[in-house]
Amino acid sequence: MKLLTLDTDYEYDFDLYGLVSPGKDYTIAWWLNKLFDLRLIKQKDICYTLAEREKLLIANYEFSTEHSVIRLFRNKALGACTARKPYLLPDLKEYDFVLQISGSLPKLYPHNFINTLLHIPLVQYVKQFDPLSLKFKENLIF
Incomplete structure (x- = not known):
């Protein structure tokens, strides 16, 4: 029996x-x-079910407008997760938070945006x- 696979390409058109x-x-x-x-509002935690029946709950805040998210x-x-890689992005395990910006917000130069983020005391x-x-x-991808 021939096995068919679905090959999809997602657009990753956001700043991270x-x-x-x-x-x-x-x-x-x-902050x-x-x-x-902005008005980032707490959303329902994202739940990922891994192959070994582990679940990852990821805290999630969102602000959306007509043109951006x-x-x-x-x-x-x-919580207490026993998964080997308890991270949303295991590639970035050194980072505590991930900020995703998509849409047509007024583009700040990345250097200026980073400097503004560094004004947050924590x-x-x-x-x-x-x-x-x-x-x-x-x-x-959501």
């Missing part, structure tokens, strides 16, 4: 930033709301990533 911070997700969301005049995720799973380091360079980029 990793944030290192010991802060809580709601505190980082509050982002304050600095960028901004999402803030906690990179490490919530943020220690920020780096922009190319989503296509990540091995687990499919975890960002």
Whole structure:
């Protein structure tokens, strides 16, 4: 019997930033709301079921307008997870949060945007990533 596979290409047309911070997700969301005049709102936690029947719960905040969507995720799973890789993006396990910006927001220069993010007292380091360079980029498709 011939086996058919579905080959799909997703568009990864968003900006992606990793944030290192010991802060809580709601505190980082509050600071982002304050600095960028957003309204990130806590959404239902994202649940991924892994092959070994483990579940990852990922904290999820979102702000959407007619033309753009901004999402803030906690990179490490919530609660006591025994999975080998308890991260939304295991490629970026050094980063505590992932900020995804898609749509037609007024484009800030990445350097200026990163400098503004570093004004958050709890943020220690920020780096922009190319989503296509990540091995687990499919975890960002919703």
